[in-house]
Amino acid sequence: MIAAKGYAGFDAKSPLKHYDFERREVGDHDVLIDVLYCGICHSDIHTVRDEWGGAQYPLVPGHEIVGKVAKVGAKVKKFKVGDKAGVGCMVNSCGECEPCKSDLEQFCNKGSTFTYNSLEDGKVTQGGYSNKIVVTEKFVLKIPDNLELANVAPLLCAGITTYSPLKHWKIGKGDKVGVIGLGGLGHMAVKLAKSFGAHVIVFTTSPKKVEDAKRLGADEVVISKNQNEMQKQLKSIDFIIDTVSAPHDLKSYMELLKRDKTLCMVGVSPEPHEIASGAFIWGRKSLSGSLIGGLAETQEMLDYCGKHGITCDIEKITMDKVNESYERVLKSDVKYRFVIDMQASAL
Ligand code: NAP
Ligand code: ZN
Numbered sequence: 285m286i287a288a289k290g291y292a293g294f295d296a297k298s299p300l301k302h303y304d305f306e307r308r309e310v311g312d313h314d315v316l317i318d319v320l321y322c323g324i325c326h327s328d329i330h331t332v333r334d335e336w337g338g339a340q341y342p343l344v345p346g347h348e349i350v351g352k353v354a355k356v357g358a359k360v361k362k363f364k365v366g367d368k369a370g371v372g373c374m375v376n377s378c379g380e381c382e383p384c385k386s387d388l389e390q391f392c393n394k395g396s397t398f399t400y401n402s403l404e405d406g407k408v409t410q411g412g413y414s415n416k417i418v419v420t421e422k423f424v425l426k427i428p429d430n431l432e433l434a435n436v437a438p439l440l441c442a443g444i445t446t447y448s449p450l451k452h453w454k455i456g457k458g459d460k461v462g463v464i465g466l467g468g469l470g471h472m473a474v475k476l477a478k479s480f481g482a483h484v485i486v487f488t489t490s491p492k493k494v495e496d497a498k499r500l501g502a503d504e505v506v507i508s509k510n511q512n513e514m515q516k517q518l519k520s521i522d523f524i525i526d527t528v529s530a531p532h533d534l535k536s537y538m539e540l541l542k543r544d545k546t547l548c549m550v551g552v553s554p555e556p557h558e559i560a561s562g563a564f565i566w567g568r569k570s571l572s573g574s575l576i577g578g579l580a581e582t583q584e585m586l587d588y589c590g591k592h593g594i595t596c597d598i599e600k601i602t603m604d605k606v607n608e609s610y611e612r613v614l615k616s617d618v619k620y621r622f623v624i625d626m627q628a629s630a631l
Contacts, residue, residue: 290414323348428590
């Protein structure tokens with residue numbers, strides 16, 4: 285076994301703290317990565333605080349992982365020691381079912397193995413708030429050389445989670461796209477939708493984010509609590525991506541869609557939303573959802589970001605600041621993703 289150290293949650297209420305644990309030995313198809321940076325996704329907070337249920341402690345969160353390859357198994361082809369490498373939200377899947385064969389491993393019929401709080405060979409997986417990780421080669425991504433590594437980390441979740449639905453709904457020039465919530469996912473939705481040629485409208489509860497939203501590429505910014513500003517957008521939007529992490533009024537956003545258009549949920553509120561059927565019936569509208577993206581699409585997204593020089597806006601922290609960073613994420617006070625610098629951290 286390989287000794288690893290990081291930070292874990294030990295129950296739903298206490299702060300994360302130091303944890304020594306073990307990674308498996310490097311198998312024939314495995315890659316050992318020295319983790320250099322790991323982003324803090326709101327899903328880490330939902331999971332470690334058991335807001336979705338099913339938390340298994342000790343729980344090392346983190347699924348926006350970038351680092352350097354330290355060792356490869358005998359049959360590994362894509363990577364060699366010293367290469368940059370990335371790991372996102374999944375570390376395995378059955379590989380045989382229809383979704384897996386369609387490059388949609390996130391929808392594996394047998395259940396994907398997620399990077400943390402999932403079962404793999406009878407052991408609970410542990411995430412990227414740690415100094416080392418061992419992952420089967422198929423689930424390790426190549427990182428474009430021209431991008432700043434720390435700013436790439438959140439692409440592994442926030443990037444692909446917003447890229448995938450924008451691609452699926454074929455967003456491009458001439459489309460008016462709404463982005464609800466300007467956090468980690470939201471700020472990437474703005475950058476990506478803009479890069480696809482869309483007209484982007486940000487809906488935010490935070491007036492202090494207006495200037496940033498414009499700098500990130502938004503054509504318009506609506507303070508969602510302002511009814512007058514909301515009314516001006518009625519029946520005018522082609523696609524809405526909803527990144528909000530808590531319950532909110534969906535009906536007021538469905539009303540902003542044109543006929544036959546879609547609101548796609550990517551935010552995973554722990555409490556259910558309440559919405560009456562009229563919101564869909566009037567205008568034949570759809571409420572949909574999207575979960576991260578498959579491996580091939582994640583690689584496509586990374587390559588696209590490399591080609592277009594797109595990365596995340598981050599605040600770099602050391603591990604000892606992880607608990608206070610969680611509190612700031614909960615207050616919508618992060619520009620726009622915290623990224624843990626593993627080498628600068630005393631683990
Ligand atoms: P985040 O950085 O905290 O951003 C969420 C944003 O939502 C906040 O910045 C805030 O934006 C807005 N918001 C928060 N609470 C709100 C409330 N009560 N009412 C209205 N707006 C509110 O979180 P994130 O990391 O981007 O993740 C967002 C959600 O997506 C989380 O639930 C996460 O678990 C989920 N997620 C899903 C997937 C997937 O595959 N579907 C992948 C990753 C994450 P403003 O200040 O601009 O209003
Ligand atoms: Zn995430």
